[in-house]
Every structure is written in structure tokens, then in C-alpha cells.
Amino acid sequence: MTGVNGAGKTTTIGKIVHIAQKSGYRCLIAAADTFRAAAVQQVQVWGDRSNVEVIANPGKNTDPAAVVFDAIAAAQSRGTELLIVDTAGRLQNKKNLMDELSKIRRIIDKKAPNAHVESLLVLDSTLGQNGLRQAEVFSEAAQLSGVVLTKLDGTAKGGIALAVVQQLNLPIRFIGAGEGIEDLRPFSSYEFVEALLNG
Ligand SMILES: Nc1nc2c(ncn2[C@@H]2O[C@H](COP(=O)(O)OP(=O)(O)OP(=O)(O)O)[C@@H](O)[C@H]2O)c(=O)[nH]1
């Protein structure tokens, strides 16, 4: 899960593991946001809500790629079916942080060559056109396969979604419609267009 600061990555992870766990998948979370002090605790709280274990490195400012490496090893030895990686929020113009993201992606591809990898950009739908530039840069660094549109419970209608799909050719996988654990829905283009035109 990738995206700029505060887009809703960690919350979305909490929501996704909730659905996945309920659907019977064996899940694991990698706490690869080693940048912000409270980030590991935050994702841990979400893991606890669904009884999903979180792989973290207790050290300070540790290498997030190393956490991902460890989490993949744990997932492989346990027969985990879904491993979700929480990453630190980053601005797309910070080259070193985008390089860090590429490194995480390389580790995943190398260490789990047979895994089905979904690389999702979590996009705050209240941000409008700024989202598009983000998506382009993230797409290169993390080889995005889709988008999650968050905060659609507010006044934002997420018109940016049209541009994301058209210009980047990325599917929208989920929408976030609130801060609660149940506030995640699969994306429906029909409902989305109805809301965009009528709401
Ligand atoms: N209203 C609303 N708020 C949301 C939604 N998703 C996330 N939030 C809120 O947005 C804020 C940021 O969410 P996080 O999940 O911490 O975002 P993040 O991308 O992990 O942030 P960083 O790790 O700091 O980059 C929190 O207050 C969340 O409750 C949503 O769909 N709707």
C-alpha cells in the first residue's frame, strides 16, 4: 500500500484485513512504515482488531525493505495467503523516498517471485487533480496495479478517478467511505458514475 502522507493507507489496511480475515484468508501485516514513531503502533491496533499478526522491527529508523524481507519469510513459513505491507507516507517529489519504495518492490519481486502482487496507490479523493501527478510517479516506483480512493464519505466526489483510469489505465479496487473498519467497499463503476452525476 503506497501513497502520500495521510492518504489513508494504514486505515485501508485495517479494513482490508478485516474483510480478508472474515473471508477465511490467512493474513499477515508488514509494518514497513519505519519513518513515523507511532506508525507501528497504529497498524498494530488495526491488526489486533482483526486478530492479524503484525511483523515489525522494534528498532528505530530501521530499513523498511528489511521489514518486508522478514515479513515475506514469515508469510512463506506459515502458509500465509495475504500479506499486506504498510509503507510510510511520502511525497512523490522526494527522490530518496521514492527510491526506497522501488527497493521494497524489488525485494518483493525477488523474494516472492510466484506471488500475485497488487501494488495499490491509496489516493485521498479530496485532493483533486494533485492526485494524478502522484499516481504517475508512484506508478513508476512501485509498479502500481490499482488504486484505492479514500474519503469518499465527505463532499469529494472523486472525479479524479476518471483521470486515473483514463490516463494511467489503472483499475480502482476499493473505495473508503469512512474511518471505521467496515467502511470499505469494492469499487462499482456504475454506482460511482451515478453518485458523480446525481449527488
Ligand atoms: N472520512 C474518512 N477518513 C478516512 C478514510 N480513510 C482514512 N481516513 C482518515 O484519514 C486519516 C489518515 O489515515 P491513515 O490511515 O493514518 O493514513 P496513512 O496514509 O496511513 O497516513 P501516513 O502513514 O501518515 O502517511 C485518519 O484520520 C483516518 O481516520 C475514509 O475513507 N474516510
Ligand SMILES: [Mg+2]
Ligand atoms: Mg500510515
